[in-house]
Amino acid sequence: MDERAKIPVSLPVANPTVSYWQDPPDAIADHRTTPDLPSSADTVIIGSGITGAAVAWHLLQGPNPGSILMLEARQACSGATGRNGGHTKHASYRTFPHHAATTSPQTAAQIARLELANIHAVHAFATAHAIPCDLQPCDTVDVIFDPAEWADAQAAVAAMREAFPPRAGHSEGEYRLFSAEEVKRRFLVHDGVWQGREQQVQGGVGYFAGSLSAYRFGVGVLGLCLGRGLNLQTGTAVTGLEKKEKKKTTEGGESGVVQAEWEVRTGRGTVRAKRVVLATNGYTASVWRRFQGVVVPLRGQVMAQRPGSGLPRGGYLETTYSFVYEKGYEYMVTRPEGSRFAGDVVIGGGLVRAPNDGLLEFGTTDDGALNAGISEYLRESTPRYFGSDWGEDHPEGRVRSEWTGIMGFSPDGFPLVGEVPGESGLWASCSFQGHGMVLCWMCARALVEMMEGRDDEELREWFPDVFRITEERLSQRFQGRLDAIPKPRDG
Known part of the structure; x- marks a missing residue:
C-alpha cells in the first residue's frame, strides 16, 4: 500500500468514462460565466462537485461574500459527485463502535448525528429549491x-x-x-x-x-449560485498554486505586517486570490503536494x-x-x-x-x-x-x-476540513472515504463557518474535531481503506 500511496496524484484525465448520470450533460456543463479568466478574486474554489457547490452556496449567504471564482478542470460536476451511485445512506452503526473505541463515545455520537443531519439537509435543500434530481x-x-x-x-x-x-x-x-x-x-x-x-x-x-441523482443535485446548486454571482469557469485545470507574501503598511504608517496572497495558475492564465478552497477530494494532492499520501x-x-x-x-x-x-x-x-x-x-x-x-x-x-x-x-x-x-x-x-x-x-478514515496548517488563506474540505453524500454538505457548511471567523463553541457542538486538518493528521501514514469497514473486534 505504501507504493500505491506514493504514486504522484495527477489532474483529472481528459477522456473519462461516460457517467450514466451525466448523459446527456447539463446545460451548464461547459459554462464559463465570463469569456476570459478574471485576474483576481476574493475567493477561488477549485472543484465544482457537491463540496465546491456547497461552499459557494454557504459563502453567498453571507452579507459580504466578495467575488467568488470556481475553477473546474473538466465539465461542471464531472468528478466523483457526478459519478457516484446516488445513495444518501448513513450506515453509522457500522462505524460507531470503532469510532467510540478509537476517539470517544461523544465523538462517535457526534459523527453519527452529522451523517444523519447531512442526509436531511440535502433532502430538504433539494425539496425547498425544487431541484429536479429524482429525490x-x-x-x-x-x-x-x-x-x-x-x-x-x-x-x-x-x-x-x-x-x-x-x-x-x-x-x-x-x-x-x-x-x-x-x-x-x-x-x-x-x-x-x-x-x-x-x-x-x-x-x-x-x-x-434515500436516493437521488447527485449530479443533478450538484448542478442544481451550482445554478442557484450562478444566479447569486458565482463565476464558474469549466475546462480550467489548476496547474500550480503558490503563496505570495508581501508587507503591508497600516493606517498608522507602520510597515512589516505580512499579507498573504495566492497565485492560482491555469492554462488560461493566473488568478490572484485572498483565499483558496480545495474542493478537490481525490485529486487534492495534484494541486497541493502536502496532501500526497494523505488524500489517496x-x-x-x-x-x-x-x-x-x-x-x-x-x-x-x-x-x-x-x-x-x-x-x-x-x-x-x-x-x-x-x-x-x-x-x-x-x-x-x-x-x-x-x-x-x-x-x-x-x-x-x-x-x-x-x-x-x-x-x-x-x-x-x-x-x-x-x-x-x-x-x-x-x-x-x-x-x-x-x-x-x-x-x-485518508490514513485515519476521516475527512480533512479546515485551514491547511501554516498556510494562511488555504482551506480544504476533502477525503470523504467514499461517503460524500453523507458528509460533504455539512463539512462545507463547517468550513465556511471557519472561513468567516465563526469557529466557536457552537460549531464544535456539532462538528467533530477529528475532521479538522492538523499537522499530526498530515503526518500519518496511509495503510489502507479503514472504512471497509471498521469492526468492533478490531478496536
Whole structure:
C-alpha cells in the first residue's frame, strides 16, 4: 500500500468514462460565466462537485461574500459527485463502535448525528429549491452474508440504541433488525454461490436513507449560485498554486505586517486570490503536494443495469440495498418511478473482488478506464442476490452503462476540513472515504463557518474535531481503506 500511496496524484484525465448520470450533460456543463479568466478574486474554489457547490452556496449567504471564482478542470460536476451511485445512506452503526473505541463515545455520537443531519439537509435543500434530481427518501436494508459481520451488526445496533434512545421521527439510533427469513421474504434476497462458496443470508439491518441523482443535485446548486454571482469557469485545470507574501503598511504608517496572497495558475492564465478552497477530494494532492499520501485516490466502479423481468413494480423497489460480506460490500439503488430509465438498478462496489482486494485501484486517478474483473462481478451480482426474483434479463441486455470515479481516502478514515496548517488563506474540505453524500454538505457548511471567523463553541457542538486538518493528521501514514469497514473486534 505504501507504493500505491506514493504514486504522484495527477489532474483529472481528459477522456473519462461516460457517467450514466451525466448523459446527456447539463446545460451548464461547459459554462464559463465570463469569456476570459478574471485576474483576481476574493475567493477561488477549485472543484465544482457537491463540496465546491456547497461552499459557494454557504459563502453567498453571507452579507459580504466578495467575488467568488470556481475553477473546474473538466465539465461542471464531472468528478466523483457526478459519478457516484446516488445513495444518501448513513450506515453509522457500522462505524460507531470503532469510532467510540478509537476517539470517544461523544465523538462517535457526534459523527453519527452529522451523517444523519447531512442526509436531511440535502433532502430538504433539494425539496425547498425544487431541484429536479429524482429525490426519493426511503428506507434501506443492509443484507449481511457473513456470520461475523452479522454478530458485529447486532452488537453495533444495540450500542447505537443505547447511545440514542428512541424519539419522535427518525433518530440516529433507529435501526431495525431482520432475521434471515424476514430478509428473504421482505426484500427478495436469496442465498447464493460465488466462486464455489455458499453465500447465505444471516440477517439484515433496516433504517432511513434515500436516493437521488447527485449530479443533478450538484448542478442544481451550482445554478442557484450562478444566479447569486458565482463565476464558474469549466475546462480550467489548476496547474500550480503558490503563496505570495508581501508587507503591508497600516493606517498608522507602520510597515512589516505580512499579507498573504495566492497565485492560482491555469492554462488560461493566473488568478490572484485572498483565499483558496480545495474542493478537490481525490485529486487534492495534484494541486497541493502536502496532501500526497494523505488524500489517496481510489477508483470506484458503478454499473447501471436494466431490471430483470421478475422484479416487482417494473424494478423501482421501495428500498435501497447494501450487500455486506467479509471485507467488502456492494450498494444498490433503483431508479424511482417517473425518472429517466425508471426501474434501472444502479450497483457499485465490488472492490475486494478484484485481485489483491483491489490494491491496484488505489493511487489511480484514471476514471477513463474500467477494471474488467469488477465489471464482471457487478454484472453477475444482481441475479445472484435476487435469485429467481430477478427473472429474465431485459431484451436489450442487462448492462446499460458502467463507469468509474475517483474517491479520496485518508490514513485515519476521516475527512480533512479546515485551514491547511501554516498556510494562511488555504482551506480544504476533502477525503470523504467514499461517503460524500453523507458528509460533504455539512463539512462545507463547517468550513465556511471557519472561513468567516465563526469557529466557536457552537460549531464544535456539532462538528467533530477529528475532521479538522492538523499537522499530526498530515503526518500519518496511509495503510489502507479503514472504512471497509471498521469492526468492533478490531478496536
